[in-house]
Amino acid sequence: MKTTLTFLIFFLFKIDLIFAQLSLKEIMQGETFVGHLPENQRWSLDGKHIYFDWNNSNELGNTTYEFDGLSKLVTKISPENENRTISYDKNQADFKSQVLSLDGALIEFDKKTKIPKLIFQASESVFNVQRLNDDTKIVFQMENNLFLVASGAQSSIRQITNFKSGDKKNKNSDSTFLMKQQSELFKYVKNKNDKSNWNKTQKSKPLFTFPMEHFLGDGNIEELQIDPFQKFVIVRSTFNQKEVETSVQNFVTANGYTQNFVARGKVSQDEPNQKVAIYSIERDSLIWLDFSNLTNIRSKPKYMDASGNGRFEKDRALFIHPFVFSKTQNMALCDIRSADNKDRWIVLVDLSKATVKEVEHQHDEAWIGGPGISSWNSEIAVLDWLVDGKSFYFQSEESGYSHVYSYNLSSEKKEQLTSGNFEIYAIELSADKKKFYITANKTHPGNRGFYHFEIATKKWIPIFEDNGFFDVQISPNEKELAIRFSNSNSPWELYFAKNVPNEKMVQITHSTTEKFKQYQWRKPEVIQIPASDGVGVYARIYEPTAEKKNGAAVLFVHGAGYLQNAHNYWSNYYREYMFHNLLTDLGYTVLDVDYRASEGYGRDYRTAIYRHMGGRDLLDFVDAKSYLVKKKGIDSNRVGIYGGSYGGFITLMGLLTTPNEFACGAALRSVTDWAHYNHEYTSNILNYPETDEIAYRQSSPIYFAQNLKNPLVMLHGMVDDNVQFQDVVRLSQRFIELGKKDWDLAVYPIESHGFKEAYSWYDEYRRIFELFEKNLLRIKN
Template sequence: MTMANAADHETSGKLTVERIYADPSLTGPAPRSVKLSPDGKRVTFLKGKEDEQERLDLWEYNLADKQSRMLVDSADLMPGEENLSSEEKARRERMRLFAKGIISYYWGDDGETLLFPLGGDIFVYDLTKDAEEATKQLTKTDAYETDVKLSPDGKSVSFIRDQDIFMVDIESGKERQLTFDGEGTIKNGMAEFVAQEEMGRLTGYWWSPNSKKMAYLKVDESPVNIEKRYEINAEDFEVFEQRYPSTGTNNVLIKLGVLDLESGKTTWVDTKTQETAEETDIYIPRVKWLRDSRRLSYQWESRDQQTLKLMFADVETGKSNVILTEKSDTWINLTKDLYFLKRHNAFVWSSERSGYRHLYLYDLKGNLINQLTSGDWVVDKLYGVDEDKGLVYFDANKETPLEQHLYSVPMNGLGEIKKITQQAGVHTASFAKNMELFVDYFSSVKQPPQVSLRKADGTLVTWLEKNELDEDHPYFEFYQKAAKPEFGTIEAEDGQAMYYRLYKPTNMEKGKQYPVIVDVYGGPHAQRVTNTWGARNTYWHHMMADRGFVVFSLDNRGSWNRGKKFEDPIYRKLGEVEVKDQVKGVEFLKTLPFVDAERIGMFGWSYGGYMTIMSMFKEPDVFKVGVSVAPVTDWYLYDTHYTERYLGHPKTNEEGYEQSNVFPYLEGLKGDLMIIHGMADDNVLFTNSTKLFKALQDANKPFDMMNYPGSKHSIWGQKTRTHVFNTITDYFEKHLK
C-alpha cells in the first residue's frame, strides 16, 4: 500500500496512522502530572483540550465536593503559540515532553499555592481567592525563565535567567538576582548536557527545607570541545557551536556551592576525599538536603561510573564526609532512591550490590540498620516512609517482570512485604505528603490508563479517570477487532529467560504463513515487554497485525528491570549479545507454523535503530528488511556519560569501540534498508546517518533514506509523525509482504 491510498483504510473502518495521531487521543482522557496537595484535600492534574489533546490546562478534583473543575485555562493566559527559547526547547527534548500550554506545576507546602510557568513567564494560583483574582503573573520579560521552583515556605519563586539564578517575592513582586557571573561558558544552577540527557537530572539548584539557603552547581564548560552542529530546516539551516562532550573527551568542571540568602555569601563544598584528592574529572548526579538544613547530601560518581559515594557536607564549612560507597566491576545505575526520615536519624537507600536493586535502612553515619527487601526481583522506585506506621512504600516487579506493583515493608525489617495494588498490570503512584493517600496510575494490555485515588492500604477512595474501554471510548471500535498480545519466554545462551510479546495477524488463514516485524529497542535502561497499555506503539502494532503482519518484541540481555546479571553481558562491547538474542527470538518464531521464515523484518528507533542496522549487517540471512530511525552508527560521536558507562574510555577499549560501531559489518548488507533521521537531532547527531550514507555509497550498497528538516531526536509533531509512520508502514508493505 502506498501513502496515496492510505486514506482508503479510513473509510473501511480500519485503524490508520492518520487516526493514531489525530484528536481525540485513542488513549482516552487520561490526566497527566497527577499530584496530591500537601494537605490531602485536592488532587491536581493537567488535562488536554478535547479538540487539541497536546494543549494542557490545570485542573483539580476536590475531595470535599467530589467535583472536578478547571483551575487555569492556558489559552486565556496565552492565546497564541508559545515562542520557546533554545534552552527550553532543549530541556523539553531531554524530558521527551512535547505538549503545549501548562506543561508543569508545583505545590506550595501550605496547600494553598500553585506555581506554573507559561510562555517563558511565571504565574502563581492562590486557591484561597476567587477564580477571577486567583492567578497572578510574577514575571513579564523578554527573557525566558526556566527551571521554576517554589520555595518550601511558599513565599518566593526561583528560576534561571541568562545562566544565573533569580528569585522573586510572591507578595511584593520584588525580584532579586542571586548569582552574577553566569555568561559564556559559566552556568549557575543549570544542569549540564550529560546531566539532562543521561543522568535524569534536569536542574542545578535546590532550596533548603527552611528556605534560607540554596545549594547550586556552578558549571564551567570551557574544557569541553566545541562541536559544530548543523540544524537543517525546511528553508534554511543554522550552525550551532555546541559544547558537546564526545566520548573520551573532556567534561565540564563542576563546583557545588551553598548560597546563604540573607548574606548573599556562597560556601563552596569540598568534593574531594582522601581517596580522590587529585580527582576533578567527576560527576555530581544527585544533590539533596537533609531535613535539618544544616547538611547537604550529594552523590559523587567517578568518571568510569564504577564508584558512587554518598557524601554529606556541612553547609557552614563546606567540609564533606563519605557516608557510604557503592562499587561495581561494570557500572553503577543511578536512581533517586534516597529518603531522609523525619523523626529518626536515618535514611532509606537502594543498592544493586546483591545483583538486584533492593532497599536498605542506614543511620546518618552510614551504618546499616536493616536490609528491607531481598530476592531475585527488582525495586523500581522508592516512594517514601510513613513513620507513624513504620512502613516503607515502593514499586517493584516482585511477582513477574511484566508487571509493576506498589508494596510496603516494615521499617524495622521484621515483617512481610505486602502487595498493595492488585489489578494485573503496571502501577505507578504519587503519594500525599503524609503518606496516607496515593494516586494510582494504572494500565494493562487490556485497559488504557486509569487514575484512581486510594488509601495507603489500596482501598479505593474515588476514580479520577476510570477510562473504561466501552462503546463511548475512542478506541472501542478498533480494540474489538485488534490482535491481542501473547507473552512468553525464550532462553538466552547463558540460560537466562528473555520475555517476548507477540501479535498474530488479525484474520489468520489456516496453512498460510505471514511476514514478521521485529519491533526492537534492545538497549540499556529500557524495558519494552510489559503488561501495560503502550499507547501509540500499541496502536501501530494493532494496525500492522490487521494488515497481515506478525509483530514481535523481545527484551534481550542488556535491557532494564531484570537485575545486573541480565544487564552486564553488554559491557565493553555493544551490538553483540543483543543481536544474538534477537536471532534467538527469530529461531523461536521459525518454529511457529504461521511464520514465513524468509520474510523477517526489523524496526527500531534510537538504540533500536542501531540494533536494526547491526542486525541487518551481521545477520543478513535472517533479517531481510529493516527500518532504522535516528540510529547511532559510530559510538565515538556519542556523549561521555552514556557511552563510557557501557564501553569504558576509548583509550582503554579501542577494540570494543571499533567492534561496537556498524561500519566493520556493512559489507554484509543484502536486504532492503531504510534509514530515517531528524536533521536537527542534538542527541543522536545527524552525522551518525550521513557518515553511514557515505560508507554505504562507497561500498555500492543500495539503501533508502527519509530525513526530516527541523526535527530533533523524537521527530515530533502530528503531521511529521504521521508521515514517519506512513513511511515505515509503506516500506514493510512494499518489501516484506
C-alpha cells in the same frame, strides 16, 4: 508475468481486506485516532481536588482539568484561572502556606483559602524558592544570588550572598614599584593618596552590613541551597571543558531561508567537573570542600588497566548532587558520582566544619545505574533521611536489583530493607515515618504495582498489583490516591481510590475515541524466550489465527536501550502496537523483544551491552528468530526486523554483522557511528572514543557497511537534534562508495527525533509495510 499479476492482485486484495478493520493511515494519526489521554495528575493545595492535563475537546493541545473529590465532577479550568491551580508540594507540608515562583514573581498561597499574595516582583525572574525551619522566612534566588524575605515585626527583603562569576580583578594594575616611586617623587601624588586614605577613615559604619564579594571562577553556578537554620549556603559550580558543538539545518522555514541551530556536542573524554563550597553567612566566608579522600578516586577502570591497580595522576572529575539537609543538626547528605560513572559515593557533610565523611561507596565496572539511582550523572537519585540526623535511606543495585537500603549513622551499619528479583521504581516515606509507599514490579517484570511497606516488620501490603501499571500520586493527608492506570490493550485513564487494600478504583476520565473502541485490540502474551547463554528474555508475542498465519515474522526493536516494552501496560510505542495488530491480522507473527540492556530486569541485564552494543543485545534477536522457527513454525528465510533510534541501530547491526539472519530491515532515526552520538548516554556504555576505540569500532554499524546483503530501508528526520541526520548521511555515503544495492533512504525535512506530523508517520510506516510485504510475503507457485 502471470505470477507477478497474481501476486499484485492478491497483495491488493489483502490490503483491502485488512484495511476494512484497521487503516494504516488512521492508526498513524496517533492521539487523534486513539484519543487524548490524561497526564500529569497532581493534588491541589488542600487535597480536595485532582488537577490533570487533558484534551477532551480535540483542541490543539492539552489544558488543565479539575476533579472534585466531593462532587466527583470533572471541570475544565479556563486559561484565566490556570495560575490558581497550584499543586501540593510535599516539601512545604509543614507550613500553613505554600510559596512558589510564578511568572517570575514570588507568590504565596494560603492553603485554606488558596488566595494568592504577591511577596516580591522585579524585572529579573525569581526562582529556586526555599523554606527554612522558621516559617516566617522565605529564600529565593535571582541570577547567582540568594535573597531572604522576613515577615513579622522585622519584615524585610535583603540579599544574603554576593557571588560573582570569574576572578577578582586587581585594581592595582600598575607595578607597586612605580606607584611607590610616584608618591616619593611627586608631592601632588602623595597629597592625593593621603587625602584618599583619610576619606576612607571618615566613613560612618553602615547600619546594616552587606555581604562581601566572593568570586567563584569560570564555572557555571548551579542552583544555590540554604540550610534550614539559615547559617550556610551550598555553592555547586560546574567547570566545563571546551565542547565542540554541532549544527543542525532546518530547510523548511517560515521565511524561506535555510536556518542553522546549535545542537549537542559529541562524546569525548573531556568531562565536566563539579566543585562545591560552603558559604558561612555569619562569617561571610567561603570554603571549598575537599573530596580527595573518596575511595578509589584515582583508580583506573579495568578496560584501561586489566590489573585493576592502575592509578590516574589526578582525582577523577565529579558530579555533585544537591545536599539533603538535616532539619535538626548542622549536617547534610550528598550523592557524588565520578564523571566516568564507575563510582558513586554517599557522604555526610559537617556544615560547621566543612568536612566530608564517606558512608557508602558503590562501584560498577560497567556503569552506575538502575531505578532510583539513574545512569545520568546529573539526575537526582533516591536519598533522604529516615530518622532525621540519625539514619537515611537510598537505593542500590548491590543485590543485583535496585532495592532500598537504610544506613544508621551511630552504628555505621547498612541494612537492606527490600529484597527479591524485582526493582523499586518509586518510593515515598509516610508522614509518620513508619512505612514507605512503593511502586515496584514485584509480581511480574512487566507490571508496576503499588504497595505499602512497613519498615519495622518489612511487611508488604499490596494496594494495587493487578496486571498493568498503577501510576500513583498520594493525597496530602495520605488517605487518597490519584491513579493513572493502563494495561496492554487499554490506554491510560485517570482514577480515584482510597489508600487502603482491596479498594475499587473510580474512573474519572474516558478518553478513547469511538473509532478506537470499534476494534478488538489484542492483549499480547508476554513470554520468555530461552537465549543462547541460558537467560530467559521477555518478549511480547502477537500471533495470528491458524487460518491467517502466513509463516512470516517481524521482530520489533524498541528504542533507548534502557527501556521496557514487553510489559502489561499501554506502550509509549502505541502506534507500533497498533501496527503490530494490523500485521497480525494479515497473518504475520510479531515479536517485541526486551533484549539485553532493557529496563526492569536488574543490573546484569542492564549492563550486558557494556563495551559492545550490537553484541549480546543483537544475539537476543537471533535467538528470538530461532525460537520462532522452532516453536512457532516460522520460515527462517522470512523474518524481518525493524525499530527506531537504538532499535534502528540494532536493525543495522543485524543486517550488517549477521547478514544471513534477517530477510530485510527498516532502520528509523538510527545511530550509525557511536563516536558521533551524545556524551552522557554513550560514555556510560562504551567509555570514550579516545580511550576505548575497540568498543566504538565493534559497536558502530558504519564499520560493517561492506556486509550489506539483504534489503534495507533507512528513515530519518532531517532536523533530528538527537541522532542527527549526519549519521544516516555518512552511512549512505559508505554504501554508495561500496557499490551496495537494495537499500533506500527516506528523509523527512521537518521532523526531529520524535515525529510529530501524522503524514510523516504514515509515509514512514507505509514504506516499512511495503518492505515487509515485498520481502516476507512470498507466494508459492
